[in-house]
Amino acid sequence: MDVLKAIEERRSIREYTGKVPSEETIRSIIEAGRLAPSAGNRQPCRFVVVWDRDKILKIAKASMKFLSKAGVVIVATADPKLDPKWYPVDTGIAVEHMVLAAQSLGLGTCWIGAFNEEEIKKTLEIPQEVTVVAMLGIGYPKQTPSPTSRKKLGELFFRDRWNNSYS
Template structure:
């Protein structure tokens, strides 16, 4: 599959069927995340993959769509154990985690699975549910599972509105 096909196939899935993800598919998803680039190749990400229904429900209850995300086969808690800040002033943790999670989302799409980024969640609830230590940052969650809905294709900006060549010529 060409990369662009997986990119076009990925969408934010808001309904899942009750079907576990095969171990081979999970392994491929984990491998996609493992191979992601990271600042200084620190690879300071750690992922807790929640498959247990009871723990999933506790975590989903802290999100903006409890009834949706508790149905996903897994919820992945993406954590960073680094507070490294790059020369540009940006912390690496959200950037590195975002790259790894998008690798997961694209590999999931390639495997006919669906996913959804989850930023609307309560870290304290997740921390307690899966025993994440206090000094570890929980950056983002991602639900992954077999979809029960259809891709909606919300609109995107035109390329000409978001790319300038050589000079900033955006109106604002």
């Protein structure tokens, strides 16, 4: 799938079939995350790819219940000491690379930013000094939601100066 088509068709998927993606498919997705750029090439992100159903259920309980039906959950972390200023941006870039890779392979994803970090760390044995930045539910969509409304280009982008609508 063309990257622009993947961007256009991507939706946050909160209902999964329960079918687990293949190891090969997930490897392709995490490879996209590995290849993401980072400030100064510091690569501060680390990811826990969770296949274990019991752990996925614990993660769902500590965050969003719908994750219980995800085939895999990727927990995106970073050590702030490696890059205190840019680790959130670097992690976001890597996660979005994985989102688009998953979309191109026919899987659905949902970014998760609301979670009990201590419970996630405990479940996955993540060291205290490491920050859980986000999580990504991945699975086969039960259905594809309709597109959400988006603001017009000129409302979001300006040409050469502030408030000069890019149209």
